[in-house]
Amino acid sequence: xxxxxxxxxxxxxxxxxxxxxxxxxxxxxxxxxxxxxxxxxxxxxxxxxxxxxxxxxxxxxxxxxxxxxxxxxxxxxxxxxxxxxxxxxxxxxxxxxxxxxxxxxxxxxxxxxxxxxxxxxxxxxxxxxxxxxxxxxxxxxxxxxxxxxxxxxxxxxxxxxxxxxxxxxxxxxxxxxxxxxxxxxxxxxxxxxxxxxxxxxxxxxxxxxxxxxxxxxxxxxxxxxxxxxxxxxxxxxxxxxxxxxxxxxxxxxxxxxxxxx
Amino acid sequence: xxxxxxxxxxxxxxxxxxxxxxxxxxxxxxxxxxxxxxxxxxxxxxxxxxxxxxxxxxxxxxxxxxxxxxxxxxxxxxxxxxxxxxxxxxxxxxxxxxxxxxxxxxxxxxxxxxxxxxxxxxxxxxxxxxxxxxxxxxxxxxxxxxxxxxxxxxxxxxxxxxxxxxxxxxxxxxxxxxxxxxxxxxxxxxxxxxxxxxxxxxxxxxxxxxxxxxxxxxxxxxxxxxxxxxxxxxxxxxxxxxxxxxxxxxxxxxxxxxxxxxxxxxxxxxxxxxxxxxxxxxxxxxxxxxxxxxxxxxxxxxxxxxxxxxxxxxxxxxxxxxxxxxxxxxxxxxxxxxxxxxxxxxxxxxxxxxxxxxxxxxxxxxxxxxxxxxxxxxxxxxxxxxxxxxxxxxxxxxxxxxxxxxxxxxxxxxxxxxxxxxxxxxxxxxxxxxxxxxxxxxxxxxxxxxxxxxxxxxxxxxxxxxxxxxxxxxxxxxxxxxxxxxxxxxxxxxxxxxxxxxxxxxxxxxxxxxxxxxxxxxxxxxxxxxxxxxxxxxxxxxxxxxxxxxxxxxxxxxxxxxxxxxxxxxxxxxxxxxxxxxx
Ligand code: HEM
Numbered sequence: 027x028x029x030x031x032x033x034x035x036x037x038x039x040x041x042x043x044x045x046x047x048x049x050x051x052x053x054x055x056x057x058x059x060x061x062x063x064x065x066x067x068x069x070x071x072x073x074x075x076x077x078x079x080x081x082x083x084x085x086x087x088x089x090x091x092x093x094x095x096x097x098x099x100x101x102x103x104x105x106x107x108x109x110x111x112x113x114x115x116x117x118x119x120x121x122x123x124x125x126x127x128x129x130x131x132x133x134x135x136x137x138x139x140x141x142x143x144x145x146x147x148x149x150x151x152x153x154x155x156x157x158x159x160x161x162x163x164x165x166x167x168x169x170x171x172x173x174x175x176x177x178x179x180x181x182x183x184x185x186x187x188x189x190x191x192x193x194x195x196x197x198x199x200x201x202x203x204x205x206x207x208x209x210x211x212x213x214x215x216x217x218x219x220x221x222x223x224x225x226x227x228x229x230x231x232x233x234x235x236x237x238x239x240x241x242x243x244x245x246x247x248x249x250x251x252x253x254x255x256x257x258x259x260x261x262x263x264x265x266x267x268x269x270x271x272x273x274x275x276x277x278x279x280x281x282x283x284x285x286x287x
Numbered sequence: 288x289x290x291x292x293x294x295x296x297x298x299x300x301x302x303x304x305x306x307x308x309x310x311x312x313x314x315x316x317x318x319x320x321x322x323x324x325x326x327x328x329x330x331x332x333x334x335x336x337x338x339x340x341x342x343x344x345x346x347x348x349x350x351x352x353x354x355x356x357x358x359x360x361x362x363x364x365x366x367x368x369x370x371x372x373x374x375x376x377x378x379x380x381x382x383x384x385x386x387x388x389x390x391x392x393x394x395x396x397x398x399x400x401x402x403x404x405x406x407x408x409x410x411x412x413x414x415x416x417x418x419x420x421x422x423x424x425x426x427x428x429x430x431x432x433x434x435x436x437x438x439x440x441x442x443x444x445x446x447x448x449x450x451x452x453x454x455x456x457x458x459x460x461x462x463x464x465x466x467x468x469x470x471x472x473x474x475x476x477x478x479x480x481x482x483x484x485x486x487x488x489x490x491x492x493x494x495x496x497x498x499x500x501x502x503x504x505x506x507x508x509x510x511x512x513x514x515x516x517x518x519x520x521x522x523x524x525x526x527x528x529x530x531x532x533x534x535x536x537x538x539x540x541x542x543x544x545x546x547x548x549x550x551x552x553x554x555x556x557x558x559x560x561x562x563x564x565x566x567x568x569x570x571x572x573x574x575x576x577x578x579x580x581x582x583x584x585x586x587x588x589x590x591x592x593x594x595x596x597x598x599x600x601x602x603x604x605x606x607x608x609x610x611x612x613x614x615x616x617x618x619x620x621x622x623x624x625x626x627x628x629x630x631x632x633x634x635x636x637x638x639x640x641x642x643x644x645x646x647x648x649x650x651x652x653x654x655x656x657x658x659x660x661x662x663x664x665x666x667x668x669x670x671x672x673x674x675x676x677x678x679x680x681x682x683x684x685x686x687x688x689x690x691x692x693x694x695x696x697x698x699x700x701x702x703x704x705x706x707x708x709x710x711x712x713x714x715x716x717x718x719x720x721x722x723x724x725x726x727x728x729x730x731x732x733x734x735x736x737x738x739x740x741x742x743x744x745x746x747x748x749x750x751x752x753x754x755x756x757x758x759x760x761x762x763x764x765x766x767x768x769x770x771x772x773x774x775x776x777x778x779x780x781x782x783x784x785x786x787x788x789x790x791x792x793x794x795x796x797x798x799x800x801x802x803x804x805x806x807x808x809x810x811x812x813x814x815x816x817x818x819x820x821x822x823x824x825x826x827x828x829x830x831x832x833x834x835x836x837x838x839x840x841x842x843x844x845x846x847x848x849x850x851x852x853x854x855x856x857x858x859x860x861x862x863x864x865x866x867x868x869x870x
Contacts, residue, residue, distance in 0.1 A: 173372070195693050253568060261594070263403070264591030272407060
């Protein structure tokens, strides 16, 4: 996991630092925006300005006035619009309290505010853009292929049924049962925390869509065998056995034992 | 027979018909009247038996559709999220049972739930036998058969868990391979032998299948038969109670009472299993997907009865040594071979160890109350605590996420608890048992506390003690007082050296450990003295009832109003009463 984290951080951070240096050297904000490649989703000028204002109010205390990063939070230069959207739309940011991992919680910004902040951060340096509607449309995707890809790429952390699992030192891969297709896609392209980045070179767009379809299947499909017990596997089954089932059987035994007296 | 109903006549005719050919009447006459003692905890063995019957029936149905083959096929069944996926025939056929065979999913779930209940009921049944001392002479062999059954049940469960060849079962097998390989010297070779070459190979499923449907159930069936025959011929033990002794059995005849109860109970167990299996999913293999060695899911766990071994593996620190170029994996060998080895050997030998250590060679048909064997009860609770912590360790990842804990700190906490908690559990349990013994002793001496508080005329409050009833008396007095074995002599009276001195010394020490704190039952003299005392107490409180001029006492319950002339102290009261009776 360390190895993956290191690999994904290096190019981005290096790029971020490089661009940060550019900002300082060039002495101008405009210089940076001009280097923005056309692929990155670009917001309108007013949206970027709104975003900057919101950013300065809510995020700069930790991420720095120019998003250069502080002791309390990493740089966002090069983090990309997708990362901001994912972090804020799942309620992870703004961070409430330092901990092993930023938990998903109540979202405090409106969708247009989140988009404004995303546009602002995207305007600082290129990074993964918010996925388009076509990208996250999984209507034609192959669920079965998605299942295979999910078990290969995601199940080792998020559990086969997407219920989440523990990682080391209090970190965890969260349950995917509430995630929207957009959040899932953004998580894959930005790799929050200990999660690896699944760039298009590792998982092509169609493959990502297949995964979206499979997670959707996990979220929506009814449980053919009855109550699913949280789909947590044998531990939940064992717990149910030793509480409910055993109580019923012992109660029956006691009842029959008493009846004959 | 003059007034017999048509049914009775028909029954008698049938019995005669059969008897003429089999000579069965004498056998039945002798056995159907056999008496069984009655207690709900004696039904635990029955739960085991009945769930096993359900396992056999449902398992037979499953064999009609299951294919024990590791040949890769393309799935084309009705479960869409797996359509077109490559998988083994074993997994495919299990999917088909779940989605395309009529009633298949229900039967699969019944088979699995019944199997879990089977092992669980067995464990609880063994607890009952252990904590009541039912394994003592003459039933030690039946205890051994029980331990063999427990081992076989684990084997049955594990082989069954592996058959669907889904991601969970394959991961389990991979762990088994690791365990085999960790055995020093022969490990690698053993793993090759079991899997028929490299893991996972193409043989293991069909081998497990043979074990799961033939070998293991065959052995279980044979052992159950012997087990029950021994219960039959040795007669069942009974709890102490009025009229129950070491040499009789008080209870109900097999026919009709016990048969009716047992038959009814069978249907209840069957019904509970069917109900749960109809309502609650177990092992949704379609979610886990087919097994491929390069995949693993978070939260992969074995069924509950293997959970403690998984926990032992998870809690064990990562120790390895390299000897002459070979790695010895203590980290696997100790938790999965050494610890279960010690636990099962200890379990099997316990009846013999206890008999030796305490020098108790008598037959026991009357059960012990757990409190009357504090050390045994303590050892039992200690073992359960140890087991329980390993078990919790097996679910450490789920506990960590459920309670927002770090899995690393949780593991360290459990490691320490695993060593510290069992001795504490022993001491606490033993103390509680001795406390209960003392309370029993007090009950014999002073009766039980009725909860009725009385205020004496001079203001003192006393709680009224009532004598215990005959049932409780029989139960409490059933206790056998034990004393430690005497310390051995180095030389006997003739100055001959005692060759067994050392071993007798150990025996003496252990027996001391078992019995030194035993709270002895009160002697007859003590009881008499106490009763005398009680009679005196009763006399002190008696006057309140015995005032002739009752109108002087306004309220009785809840307090006494003082009136002029009323005695102020006990002594005055008694004196006044004695005066009155003499005049
Ligand atoms: C397939 C598993 C088993 C079955 C079907 C089974 C069944 C039974 C039944 C029906 C009885 C009589 C009723 C009762 O006392 O509950 C019994 C008694 C007994 N069982 Fe088991 N049992 C099994 C496993 C075990 C195990 C695992 C142990 C201990 C390790 C054990 C030890 C005993 C002993 C010592 C008795 C005699 C108890 C007495 O007379 O008080 N059994 N068994």
